[in-house]
Amino acid sequence: MKLISTTAMALALLTSAAYADGHAACAAGKTLTDGTLTIATGNPAYYPWVMNDAPESGEGFEAAVAYAIADKMGFDADSVTWVRTSFDEAIQPGAKNFDFNMQQYSITPEREEMVDFSLPYYTSAMAVLTTQGVVDAGATATLDSLKGLKWGAVATTTGLPMLTNVIQPDSDPLLYNDNADVNAAIMAGQIDAALYDLPTALYLSAVIVENGALLGQFPAELSETPDQFGLLMEEGSALKECVDAAITALTDSGALAAIEAQWLAEATGVPVVQ
Amino acid sequence: MSTQDRPAASPAAGPTRREVYEAGVRRRANRIALASTIAVVLALVILIPLAPGWEDVKRAFFNGRVFAATFPGLVEAFVLNVMIFAWSAPLIALTGLGIALCRDTRSPALFPLRLFGVAYTDIFRGLPVVLVIYIIGFGVPGLGLPRPWNSPYIWGTLALVLVYSAYVAEVLRSGIDSIHQSQRAAAASLGLSERDTMRYVVLPQAIRNVVPANMNLFIALQKDVALLSFIGPVEIFRQAGVYKSLYANFTPYVGAALIFLALTIPATRYADYLMNKQNRERS
Amino acid sequence: MTAKLSLRGVRKRFGEVEVCKGIDLDVDEGEMVCLIGASGSGKSTLLRCMNLLEPVDDGVILLDGQDISEPGLDPQPVRQKIGIVFQSYNLFPHMSAAENVMLAPRRVYGQSREELRPKLAEMFGRFGLGDRMDHYPDQLSGGQQQRVAIIRALAMAPQIMLFDEITSALDPELVGEVLDVLRDLRGQGMTMVLATHEMGFARELADKVCFLDAGRILEQGPPDALFNAPREDRTKAFLARVL
Ligand SMILES: Nc1ncnc2c1ncn2[C@@H]1O[C@H](COP(=O)(O)OP(=O)(O)OP(=O)(O)O)[C@@H](O)[C@H]1O
Numbered sequence: 001m002k003l004i005s006t007t008a009m010a011l012a013l014l015t016s017a018a019y020a021d022g023h024a025a026c027a028a029g030k031t032l033t034d035g036t037l038t039i040a041t042g043n044p045a046y047y048p049w050v051m052n053d054a055p056e057s058g059e060g061f062e063a064a065v066a067y068a069i070a071d072k073m074g075f076d077a078d079s080v081t082w083v084r085t086s087f088d089e090a091i092q093p094g095a096k097n098f099d100f101n102m103q104q105y106s107i108t109p110e111r112e113e114m115v116d117f118s119l120p121y122y123t124s125a126m127a128v129l130t131t132q133g134v135v136d137a138g139a140t141a142t143l144d145s146l147k148g149l150k151w152g153a154v155a156t157t158t159g160l161p162m163l164t165n166v167i168q169p170d171s172d173p174l175l176y177n178d179n180a181d182v183n184a185a186i187m188a189g190q191i192d193a194a195l196y197d198l199p200t201a202l203y204l205s206a207v208i209v210e211n212g213a214l215l216g217q218f219p220a221e222l223s224e225t226p227d228q229f230g231l232l233m234e235e236g237s238a239l240k241e242c243v244d245a246a247i248t249a250l251t252d253s254g255a256l257a258a259i260e261a262q263w264l265a266e267a268t269g270v271p272v273v274q
Numbered sequence: 275m276s277t278q279d280r281p282a283a284s285p286a287a288g289p290t291r292r293e294v295y296e297a298g299v300r301r302r303a304n305r306i307a308l309a310s311t312i313a314v315v316l317a318l319v320i321l322i323p324l325a326p327g328w329e330d331v332k333r334a335f336f337n338g339r340v341f342a343a344t345f346p347g348l349v350e351a352f353v354l355n356v357m358i359f360a361w362s363a364p365l366i367a368l369t370g371l372g373i374a375l376c377r378d379t380r381s382p383a384l385f386p387l388r389l390f391g392v393a394y395t396d397i398f399r400g401l402p403v404v405l406v407i408y409i410i411g412f413g414v415p416g417l418g419l420p421r422p423w424n425s426p427y428i429w430g431t432l433a434l435v436l437v438y439s440a441y442v443a444e445v446l447r448s449g450i451d452s453i454h455q456s457q458r459a460a461a462a463s464l465g466l467s468e469r470d471t472m473r474y475v476v477l478p479q480a481i482r483n484v485v486p487a488n489m490n491l492f493i494a495l496q497k498d499v500a501l502l503s504f505i506g507p508v509e510i511f512r513q514a515g516v517y518k519s520l521y522a523n524f525t526p527y528v529g530a531a532l533i534f535l536a537l538t539i540p541a542t543r544y545a546d547y548l549m550n551k552q553n554r555e556r557s
Numbered sequence: 558m559t560a561k562l563s564l565r566g567v568r569k570r571f572g573e574v575e576v577c578k579g580i581d582l583d584v585d586e587g588e589m590v591c592l593i594g595a596s597g598s599g600k601s602t603l604l605r606c607m608n609l610l611e612p613v614d615d616g617v618i619l620l621d622g623q624d625i626s627e628p629g630l631d632p633q634p635v636r637q638k639i640g641i642v643f644q645s646y647n648l649f650p651h652m653s654a655a656e657n658v659m660l661a662p663r664r665v666y667g668q669s670r671e672e673l674r675p676k677l678a679e680m681f682g683r684f685g686l687g688d689r690m691d692h693y694p695d696q697l698s699g700g701q702q703q704r705v706a707i708i709r710a711l712a713m714a715p716q717i718m719l720f721d722e723i724t725s726a727l728d729p730e731l732v733g734e735v736l737d738v739l740r741d742l743r744g745q746g747m748t749m750v751l752a753t754h755e756m757g758f759a760r761e762l763a764d765k766v767c768f769l770d771a772g773r774i775l776e777q778g779p780p781d782a783l784f785n786a787p788r789e790d791r792t793k794a795f796l797a798r799v800l
């Protein structure tokens with residue numbers, strides 16, 4: 001896996017070197033430190049977005065996308081530095097310590113009022129994480145069945161409006177600080193199901209949650225407001241046009257799709273919620 | 275001021291020399307207090323907006339649009355805080371009293387109770403509330419309790435009761451200790467049992483003495499109810515966090531702070547008033 | 558005849574200090590015994606020993622010939638028979654005068670407020686407090702409080718009453734009203750032991766006066782003998798100072 005990824009990265013570097021110069025001009029003088037691109041991620045950064053909490057390796061979907069974007073902007077891998085921020089640090093007023101921040105931030109109009117987002121680099125389906133016990137007890141991937149479950153979610157998730165507006169559970173959902181607490185509540189039987197973006201749900205059900213199961217997904221195509229991840233930048237960031245140009249190039253060339261195929265597991269097996 | 279203070283030289287009705295002097299001093303003090311307050315407020319109002327980041331801070335913390343959109347939801351969530359408080363407070367008072375009495379037992383047969391009281395207060399005063407909430411709130415239900423007995427409301431409340439009753443017990447115990455030995459002696463000399471002495475003579479006085487101190491504890495409790503959000507319940511602090519995340523803006527926290535203050539400031543003032551009144555009565 | 562209350566070789570120490578160094582004392586039925594002596598001579602301690610507020614270290618205390626000082630004995634029934642009134646009143650500040658008085662009879666004898674109330678009204682009336690029953694202690698003068706304290710002790714119908722300098726915290730003009738109460742009790746034949754600095758009163762009413770000095774009864778006898786012809790030098794010196 002690691003070998004493949006590094007060769008892929010090397011290839012990408014080689015092929016893009018030729019026309020990187022055009023973009024390099026765009027970012028010149030606009031970064032925090034001249035000649036360096038400072039990228040923020042979460043603390044910790046989670047699988048499968050960043051492998052082993054080590055974004056420098058370029059492994060994991062977001063880490064790989066970050067290096068690809070950096071490359072398009074004319075920064076080689078050595079010119080990229082990583083910092084860690086919480087969500088709150090990312091949105092707090094005052095000078096930022098990153099050029100862009102990448103930790104599955106969903107693009108919403110409300111947030112756009114306060115900060116800048118790049119074009120989306122990923123469109124996520126939302127998925128229902130639960131346990132085998134709940135499935136055995138008769139829960140199915142239908143809205144009617146989902147309504148009757150006791151719901152939980154991470155409080156900062158943008159999936160929350162979807163939970164309250166689309167699923168409309170019978171009892172108020174419980175909210176938690178992070179994935180670990182949601183997991184603890186599932187273990188304690190306090191909640192039946194939790195709403196996550198699909199890649200995170202896949203990971204949690206397979207690795208973290210005991211007897212975890214994916215009950216179903218709400219595919220992005222079917223959603224009125226699909227959950228799209230963007231890079232977060234300071235409001236009015238001069239860098240935004242360069243980043244957007246890089247993402248457009250990566251999307252058009254199919255490079256983004258290739259990275260997604262490499263790092264994010266196939267979700268075809270997960271039933272669609274009716 | 276009674277008429278006796280009046281100097282013989284001015285028998286006519288009117289302020290005494292001392293009253294005139296004191297009124298002068300008071301006026302001067304008021305003028306100075308007013309001037310310095312205005313100076314400080316002006317400095318704040320003028321200087322803070324001059325700070326280079328003020329516009330950003332205003333947008334992130336004092337955003338009218340976000341405030342208007344989220345405030346009603348925050349008030350609604352605050353109802354849950356009030357409810358949790360309402361059922362926790364009596365439980366805390368009762369448990370605290372029980373623990374205080376445990377610590378006050380003298381009979382050797384009840385030594386284990388006393389030991390329990392000491393251990394209880396030591397342990398739960400020594401632990402951060404949020405830790406106890408996590409451990410009890412996730413831990414106990416994790417043992418496999420069926421619904422609804424694994425509810426975070428039940429176990430979160432228990433965590434609050436455990437921690438706060440330890441503080442209340444200590445306050446009560448200090449109240450019990452503050453009742454002079456002669457009161458116990460008077461009761462004993464009348465042939466009252468220890469139990470009756472405690473119940474009818476010591477406790478009523480002790481509880482009255484510690485009302486202000488306990489008021490402060492319950493004000494702190496009102497704030498710590500928010501910690502229950504760590505194990506799921508969506509009370510005002512969590513609701514503010516959700517809004518913060520949705521709007522990428524901290525204004526909901528300011529809104530929540532205002533709602534808290536609307537309740538805690540009057541309560542704090544009242545506790546201070548009680549405390550002062552008590553101090554005056556003692557002196 | 559045996560004395561109502563007898564002390565034989567009573568010893569009491571607080572840590573290093575021995576406060577009672579072998580006290581022998583007899584109090585007969587209906588008798589009034591006054592304890593006099595310098596401050597710190599052990600008067601209060603001796604009284605507190607008599608109704609077992611302080612356990613004695615050695616010696617015996619006999620009530621009607623029965624040893625009540627036996628270690629481990631339940632002191633409660635004894636205290637119901639021997640009432641005590643303290644110098645500092647020690648009323649319960651959170652209760653009205655009437656509630657102060659009724660508490661012990663209600664809890665110990667199981668009497669109801671209704672059955673106690675008439676008896677109480679009579680007692681309060683007799684002690685000049687008829688209109689003060691429902692006042693709280695802080696609404697009463699020192700003399701009134703002290704009289705309530707006496708009623709409170711009497712309400713338990715004790716066989717013996719102990720009084721510990723009950724007038725020394727009072728203004729001089731209030732002393733009289735409290736002493737009148739004692740006079741009254743004396744007239745009814747109550748057995749009483751008083752620690753007092755009121756020498757005139759002791760001389761007038763006491764059957765027996767005991768001079769305590771450094772934890773011992775140095776001299777005792779009828780008031781005339783003790784006040785007019787003290788045998789011991791220390792008694793003479795003490796009387797010379799206080800008279
Ligand atoms: N609880 C106690 N602990 C230690 N020492 C005590 C205690 N009670 C009394 N004493 C000591 O015992 C001695 C006698 O005290 P006591 O109160 O009996 O004297 P008293 O004759 O009543 O004096 P006064 O006329 O001042 O009331 C004093 O030296 C006092 O300090």
Ligand SMILES: [Mg+2]
Binds near residue numbers: 601721
């Ligand atoms: Mg004394």
